[in-house]
Amino acid sequence: MSNTSPESKTQESKPQAIGWSREQMAQRCAQDIEDGSYVNLGIGIPEKVAQYVPAGREVIYHTENGLLGMGTEPSAEELDPDLINAGKKPVTAIPGAAYFHHGDSFSMIRGKHIDVCVLGAMQVSEKGDLANWSTGAPDAIPAVGGAMDLVAGVKTIYIITQHTTKTGAAKILPQCSFPLTGKGVVNRIYSDLCVIDVTDDGLLLTELAPEVSFDYVQARTDVTLINAVK
Amino acid sequence: MSNTSPESKTQESKPQAIGWSREQMAQRCAQDIEDGSYVNLGIGIPEKVAQYVPAGREVIYHTENGLLGMGTEPSAEELDPDLINAGKKPVTAIPGAAYFHHGDSFSMIRGKHIDVCVLGAMQVSEKGDLANWSTGAPDAIPAVGGAMDLVAGVKTIYIITQHTTKTGAAKILPQCSFPLTGKGVVNRIYSDLCVIDVTDDGLLLTELAPEVSFDYVQARTDVTLINAVK
C-alpha cells in the first residue's frame, strides 16, 4: 500500500449524484484482478478492492513494509502492533505468508515481480503520468512513501479516483500540474463515472457507470476521450 | 575461503631447508588473529590457521558460500554434502552459526564487515599488490572465485606463502608480473623465512624465522627490505 496524501482523500470523500459509489468503484476494479495475481493495494478506496475480488480467485497481497500474504483485519485477540500494513493499520497474515525486510520488499516492487498495484490519484495525464503524492503547496510537508517505487516497478497500475475534484475540477488532464509520482505509468482508471484505458492512441473509455453518458464524462474530462463502449 | 589456483599450491609444496614449515607459518599467523574476529581463510595453508589460534580466543569463521560460524571437519555421521566450505570440502557449523545466500555473503565481504582474510600468493609487490589467481598463461583456464572480492572488501589481508617459488625465483617483487587480484591490498606477509609488514615506507621485515638472517631473506627478495627486527 502506498502513502497517498490526506489531501487526496479529502477530495475523494464526497460521492457524485450519479455514477459508482466508492464501494462500487472498488468492486468494478476487483473484477480485473486475475486469479493468481500478486497485488499491492494503496491506502483508501484501493484497500477495499480485496473484499470484492470474485470468489474462486486466489490473490496474494503484498504490503511494502515486509509481508506477502496479507490477510484481513485482525480480531481483538489476533491484534499485534508488530503486524501492520503500509497504512500502519493492524492486519493478519495468511497461511503461506512470508515476512522479509524492506530491501527485499522493494526488490519485489522495483524488480517487476508484483502484477498489479491499485492507487488513488490527484491527477492523471493523457499519457498516463500520475500525480498522487503532493499538491506542491509551499507550506505542505512533502511525503512520498512507497508510491514512486510502486508506479516505477509494478507491472500494471490501476487508479481508482473520483472523476473530478470536490470543486468539480477535472483530474484527468493533458498534463498534470501537481508534481509527478511517475511518468507514463498508469494503465487503467476506474472513476465514479467510467473505466478508461491509457493507450498509445489516447484515453480509451471502455465502460460507463449506469445512467452516465459519454458526453457527461467528456464534459468532466480535460482530454478528448475515445469512445470504445461496446 | 578463496579459490587459489592449483599452480600456486604446487609451487608451495616443497619446504625450504631452513625456516618455518607450512604448519609453523600457519601457527605464526594464528598468533595475530585477535579474540572476537570475523575471519575468512583461503584454501591451502591458510585453512590451517584455524587450528593454531591461541586458546581463549573466540574467532568466527566465514566461508563465502554462505556460512558464518564454520566449525571443524565433520565426523562420518555429521557429513552432509550440502554443508561445505568455499574449497568445497565438508565442514560443520558451530552453535550460533548462520546460513545466508551468496548476495548477503558477499555483502559481508564487500561491505568491510570481515576483519581478517588469510590467503596464499603467487606474487606480492612492494606496494601490497597481490597476484594469486592466474599466471596469465594463454592456455590456462582463468578462474578467480572470490579472491578479488575478499582483497577488495576485507579490512586486513594476511598472506601466507613460501618466500620464493620452487625454482627459487622471488615472489616479493617491485611489480607483480602475473595478473593482479587487487592493488595495494596486502597488509602482512608470513613467509617460511620471515614476517613482513606492507607500509607506506616500504616493506618492513619485523620478524625472522629461527636460523634465518636478514641478509638471507634480502637475497631472496627483489625489493629492498627495511630491517625492523628488534
Next chain:
Amino acid sequence: MIDKRVTSCAAAVADIKDGDTVMIGGFGEAGSPIELIHALIDHGAKNLTVVNNNTGSGRIGLAALIENGQVAKMICSYPRTANSMVFPELYRSGKIELELVPQGTLAERIRAGGAGVPAFYTPTSVGTPLAEGKESRTFDGEEYVMELAIKADFALIKAKQADRYGNLTFNKTARNFAPIMAMAATNTLVQANEMVELGDIDPENVVTPGIFVNQIIEVANPQQESKLVKEGVVYP
C-alpha cells in the same frame, strides 16, 4: 570470548557523538526501539542526522528526540503521519532539514551502504521532482537515476531474539528496516525482547547474522508507541 551484551540502554548509546548519523529501525511503531531512543534523549547527543522511514508519533520515541532539538536533519520517505506534529512544526519554522527519499530508494541506499556498493541506478522517481539534480542514465532504452549509498555511525534497532554473538530474529513486520540498517552502520545497537543461548536460533532462521551487530541490551517488555501516544505521554 564474544559477548555483545551490555547492561543498560545508557551504556549502549554512550558513544554516540554530536553530529553523528544515526539510523533508527521501525516503520511507524512496528520495530521502533523506544527504549534505545529514550536513552539517546537522556544521553543528549546533538546535531544528529537521523534516518528513519517516518518522524515519529506523539511526543515519545523518535518524535521526542526531534522535539528535544537533537536532530539537525531527517532522511525519510514519509515525515507525516496521523499523530505526528513535532516534525511538521519544526520543519515549517525551518529548524530541521529534510531529505525526502522514496521508500524503496531509501531501503536500497541503506542496503548499498552495508553491502559495499557506493552507488546504483534505479527507475524510481524518474521524471519527478525527486530526481531533479540527480544524474540520470539510460540502460536498454529505459531511464534510471543514480542514487548514493547511505551509511551511518550508529543504528538503533529492535529485535525479538538475540544470542551473545548478535544473531537476531524479528517479530513479523517489525523486521522492516532493521536488517539493512544493521548492515549499514559502523555500530549497531540492538534492544532485544529476549536473550537466548547460542544455537537456540536455528542457523537456517537467523535473519541478521551477528557480524552486523555490536551491542545488545535485553528489554523484555518494551513500551508500545501507540499506547504511549494514546495516553498522551511526553518524554522525558
Next chain:
Amino acid sequence: MIDKRVTSCAAAVADIKDGDTVMIGGFGEAGSPIELIHALIDHGAKNLTVVNNNTGSGRIGLAALIENGQVAKMICSYPRTANSMVFPELYRSGKIELELVPQGTLAERIRAGGAGVPAFYTPTSVGTPLAEGKESRTFDGEEYVMELAIKADFALIKAKQADRYGNLTFNKTARNFAPIMAMAATNTLVQANEMVELGDIDPENVVTPGIFVNQIIEVANPQQESKLVKEGVVYP
C-alpha cells in the same frame, strides 16, 4: 487457485528455448538441481547461456549439459574444479565462450537483476584485468567499477521444502545462489526435496517467498553429484 506444482521435471523445463539464458543454482554439488539439469539435457534446448559459479564435475549434471553441446556461453567465477574436464577441453578448443566474473560481483549482478537495479558500482576487480574495458568512477576518493545486472529467462534451483505458493527453504550451504537466481529469472523452476502444506513453513523462516517461483517439482531423493562422479556415471 495458486498451485505451482508440476508433475515432472520434463514438464518444468518444457518451455526453455534455444538461445535462452539459464541460471543454475549450486556451489559445486551443494544445491545443484541435477534432476532438472538432466531434464534439460533430455529436452535438448541449445545455444544456451548458463550462469553458475562453476562448470560442473565429471560427466553428469552441469558438466553433462556442457558436454552435450547445449551451452554456447558460461558466465561463472570458477570454471575449474577437481573433477571438471568437460569445460576446460571445450574452452581450449574454442567451442564455448566464457565470461569470467568475480564471485561476489556475480552474486551482486544477479541480485541486481532481480531487484530492478540495472547497474551498480563495486570495488571488486579495480586495478585487475577483469576491470579492463569497464567504466570506472571515483566515490569519496576510492575507485569503483560499474557492473551490469544479469537477468535470465529461466532459473533452475534446488530447495529443501516448498509449498504450493512457491515459498522455499534450503538446506545449509545448498542455499548459496538459489534465492538471488530465483529473483533474477523470468521463470524459476524448483526441485524440492519435500512438498509441504501452506503454513507449514513459518512465515518468519521463508527464505525465498513464492512470488519468485513459477514451477515446482518434488524430487524426494535427489541424486548426489559427488557419488555419481565417483561411480563414473555419464549422462545421458
